[in-house]
Amino acid sequence: xxxxxxxxxLTVLTDLxxxxxxxxxxxxxxGELLARMDRAASIxxxxxxxxxTVTASVNHVxxxxxxxxxxxxxxxxxxxxxxxxxxxxxxxxxxxxxxxGTRSKANEAIYSFVAVDANGQPVQVPPIVPETELExxxxxxxxxxxxxxxxxxxxxxxxxxxxxxxxxxE
Ligand SMILES: CC(C)(COP(=O)(O)OP(=O)(O)OC[C@H]1O[C@@H](n2cnc3c(N)ncnc32)[C@H](O)[C@@H]1OP(=O)(O)O)[C@@H](O)C(=O)NCCC(=O)NCCS
Numbered sequence: 281x282x283x284x285x286x287x288x289x290l291t292v293l294t295d296l297x298x299x300x301x302x303x304x305x306x307x308x309x310x311g312e313l314l315a316r317m318d319r320a321a322s323i324x325x326x327x328x329x330x331x332x333t334v335t336a337s338v339n340h341v342x343x344x345x346x347x348x349x350x351x352x353x354x355x356x357x358x359x360x361x362x363x364x365x366x367x368x369x370x371x372x373x374x375x376x377x378x379x380x381g382t383r384s385k386a387n388e389a390i391y392s393f394v395a396v397d398a399n400g401q402p403v404q405v406p407p408i409v410p411e412t413e414l415e416x417x418x419x420x421x422x423x424x425x426x427x428x429x430x431x432x433x434x435x436x437x438x439x440x441x442x443x444x445x446x447x448x449x450e
């Protein structure tokens with residue numbers, strides 16, 4: 281399979297925060313943001329693999345800033361690393377200032393997706409070659425995150441998580 285670049289999977293979703301999508305404090309409801317990020321990540325994973333993909337895990341979500349009612353929210357998702365059948369998708373969430381037109385980072389998240397065939401069986405995905413400095417950093421750290429996710433899911437033994445263990449002993 282020919283390698284691809286993260287930019288080929290870039291997916292940008294821009295939408296408003298409406299009253300039915302907020303919590304009691306009139307900020308975007310966390311579950312609504314999770315769903316929007318899942319949609320963007322799914323499209324990104326499909327663009328990289330050109331296959332059907334399913335969410336395998338949500339590895340990290342940081343709700344660092346509330347997003348008020350009426351905000352214009354942009355979600356950017358890109359494949360940060362491809363493994364054999366799975367892909368890590370890195371998601372950045374931005375909020376636009378209505379008057380200035382500038383945007384600031386509100387949240388970020390990391391999802392894992394698996395490409396599957398018509399029977400739901402995992403299938404191979406193309407390798408990925410990061411280009412920018414940020415893409416390279418995210419690529420390098422992705423293996424540790426995958427090992428942590430597999431450990432927490434009970435699918436990997438601590439002894440086999442070599443790169444993750446190295447973080448604690450170096
Ligand atoms: C995701 C799924 C296809 C994995 O199937 P599986 O039988 O565990 O398959 P495998 O063990 O061969 O794993 C396939 C890949 O997923 C990865 N994977 C499995 N669980 C993972 C997890 N918790 N975190 C990160 N990666 C995971 C494996 O490491 C493997 O990656 P690789 O091939 O790139 O090395 C299967 O669990 C599934 O269909 N889950 C439901 C998906 C779904 O419905 N999502 C929507 C939720 S509502």
